[in-house]
Amino acid sequence: MSVADTAPITEDTRDSLLAAARAAAAAAYAPYSRFHVGAALLFADGGVVSGANVENASYGLSLCAETVAVSRAMNEGRRGGLVAVAISGGPEGEEAGTVTPCGRCRQVLSEIAQLGGTDPVIWCGGGAHVLMLRLSDLLPHAFGPANLA
Template sequence: MSDAKISEANWNQLREAANTAMKKAYVPYSKFPVGAAALTEDGRIVSGCNVENASYGLTLCAECSLVSELAMTAVVGKGPAKLIAFTCVDGHGNILMPCGRCRQLLFEHSAKGMILETVSGFKTIDEVIPDAFGPRDLEERA
């Protein structure tokens, strides 16, 4: 998978979905809304926003709610579709890089070669979390 296979129209749709999700963020403490959106291998767009909590440590990142939507919209018995393209924005629509925890979460649900729009351009999931360990490793070692 390369960014050449994801059209500019797809990226525009993802950015729009991420910005829409960002506007729904619950951020009474940090005042830092985040929205995320991803394209699945079956052509759907899933999105999420951050949801803060007074205990801070229980705050959910936008990527967490995106993956929750991915799971909740999966075909029963088939499991969630894999993610092929991802973007994340702040309250001004600027591109954000997912934190390390969220990169691992995205890796878990990514198709091989998933493309992320990052602050330094388009990168594959393997570039943003090199030598990651995930479900493909477990399948290969079974």
């Protein structure tokens, strides 16, 4: 299913998904960086799955919000159908400038998108400014399941 096969993504959809990302960020466990990030994933069936970053005293074991959201989605049996992602974050209790997915998260998002053949819209929140990109703009020439066939 391609993005073109889904219902149009409206400004209201964007605003709703960004609000879900902000709400997820409020639940972050970030005692070390105090930088809370939330991600919300929109699927073709209208379902939304969100996640927040989870830090660990062993910093390398921390989980980004996007990875948590994708893990939750996969645990719910979602394999593809990803049409949009919203990300919001900043110091505890406030929104920072534009927050984009890190490299690892770009790859994790790419996996679930490639399973459904989509190139989701990525909305990166930052106060009044929202950066809109496609996942393929953030991770061109991505490695994925087809590379292992």
